[in-house]
Amino acid sequence: MGARDKVWEVFRQEAEGDPMVHGGSVRAPDVELATHYAREFYGRRQESERLWIVPRDAITELDDPDLLKPPFDRSFKRPGGFLLKHKLEAARERAGTDAVTRSEELGE
Amino acid sequence: MSDLEPRVRSALAELLLSMADDEFVLGFWDSEWTGIAPILEEDVAMSSVSQDEIGHAKALYEMLAALTDDNADRIAFGRPADAYRHAPLMNHPRTDWAFSVARRFLYENADAIRLEALARSSYTPLADLAVKMRREETYHLLHFDLWLRRLADGGPDARSRLIGAIDALWGDAQGVFAPLVGERDLLTAGILPESLDAMRLGWLARIAPLLEAAGLAVPSVSLPPTADARVRHTADFAWLHGEFTMVARSEAGAAW
Numbered sequence: 001m002g003a004r005d006k007v008w009e010v011f012r013q014e015a016e017g018d019p020m021v022h023g024g025s026v027r028a029p030d031v032e033l034a035t036h037y038a039r040e041f042y043g044r045r046q047e048s049e050r051l052w053i054v055p056r057d058a059i060t061e062l063d064d065p066d067l068l069k070p071p072f073d074r075s076f077k078r079p080g081g082f083l084l085k086h087k088l089e090a091a092r093e094r095a096g097t098d099a100v101t102r103s104e105e106l107g108e
Numbered sequence: 109m110s111d112l113e114p115r116v117r118s119a120l121a122e123l124l125l126s127m128a129d130d131e132f133v134l135g136f137w138d139s140e141w142t143g144i145a146p147i148l149e150e151d152v153a154m155s156s157v158s159q160d161e162i163g164h165a166k167a168l169y170e171m172l173a174a175l176t177d178d179n180a181d182r183i184a185f186g187r188p189a190d191a192y193r194h195a196p197l198m199n200h201p202r203t204d205w206a207f208s209v210a211r212r213f214l215y216e217n218a219d220a221i222r223l224e225a226l227a228r229s230s231y232t233p234l235a236d237l238a239v240k241m242r243r244e245e246t247y248h249l250l251h252f253d254l255w256l257r258r259l260a261d262g263g264p265d266a267r268s269r270l271i272g273a274i275d276a277l278w279g280d281a282q283g284v285f286a287p288l289v290g291e292r293d294l295l296t297a298g299i300l301p302e303s304l305d306a307m308r309l310g311w312l313a314r315i316a317p318l319l320e321a322a323g324l325a326v327p328s329v330s331l332p333p334t335a336d337a338r339v340r341h342t343a344d345f346a347w348l349h350g351e352f353t354m355v356a357r358s359e360a361g362a363a364w
Binding site: 036041 | 148149153156247250
């Protein structure tokens with residue numbers, strides 16, 4: 001059996017409407033046994049609403065650092081790159097408003 | 109419950125005991141695969157399926173205890189070996205993987221037929237429990253049908269072990285449907301919607317196409333079981349009984 005084993009990635013949904021989340025993997029020679037083992041490992045305690053069982057070799061992996069971690073500062077592409085708080089402070093300074101009082105009024 | 113005639117009540121007790129002992133003893137035999145099943149995933153699967161059976165046994169022992177004013181733990185662990193009423197199919201040790209798969213395949217299908225019938229029982233607590241058990245047994249049926257096909261198609265060694273096991277177990281598998289003392293009373297009361305031998309024929313009709321689909325021959329002779337089928341036990345069972353009662357016996361009367 002060993003040589004014919006494949007790895008299957010198992011995704012589970014905890015409650016109806018939740019996103020599918022990666023649970024882990026199982027080894028099995030085919031989809032039928034993989035389904036049974038996924039049930040045993042990720043569903044037998046009634047913890048899953050639904051499982052997805054995906055052969056690992058159907059997954060396209062992207063891990064090229066040139067694509068994922070380019071060597072320049074790209075922090076402006078992250079939403080965190082735009083801190084509204086700092087922009088507000090700068091705008092208030094220009095307008096001559098007390099930044100602390102104003103932000104308290106805004107509940108920040 | 110109290111409205112049952114004493115004769116019917118004792119026949120019902122015998123039925124519940126036979127089913128509970130089937131599940132209990134098989135659950136213990138197959139839990140021996142924990143740690144040594146063919147692959148890690150199957151180790152978890154077989155252990156979990158065996159726990160399921162012990163859980164079903166617990167539900168049946170509790171129903172029996174309520175009926176006879178007894179205690180489920182005492183019934184499960186407090187009887188001498190010769191007071192168990194499991195089918196002769198459960199008198200054999202786990203042997204090899206093909207043997208355990210063959211036994212499970214034969215038993216799960218027999219149990220499915222029995223539960224299908226009991227879901228129509230006039231004894232409502234039993235009918236309700238049968239419906240619940242059938243939902244969990246769905247997976248057992250799928251799992252052992254799958255393994256039967258795998259071993260049948262798994263090369264000459266696996267195939268010949270499987271065929272040998274089916275032949276060796278065939279007679280004893282009929283014994284799941286051995287006649288019960290008081291069976292006639294159960295039929296009259298509608299507690300058993302059909303006779304055990306009618307269920308046995310239903311079981312044979314059910315497994316023949318499954319065996320054929322796996323390319324396996326149905327053994328040619330299927331003799332009806334004798335009335336003593338559930339009373340005959342073996343040295344192998346006596347050994348298992350010693351194992352599963354060991355902890356309970358170590359401190360008689362202890363509260364766990």
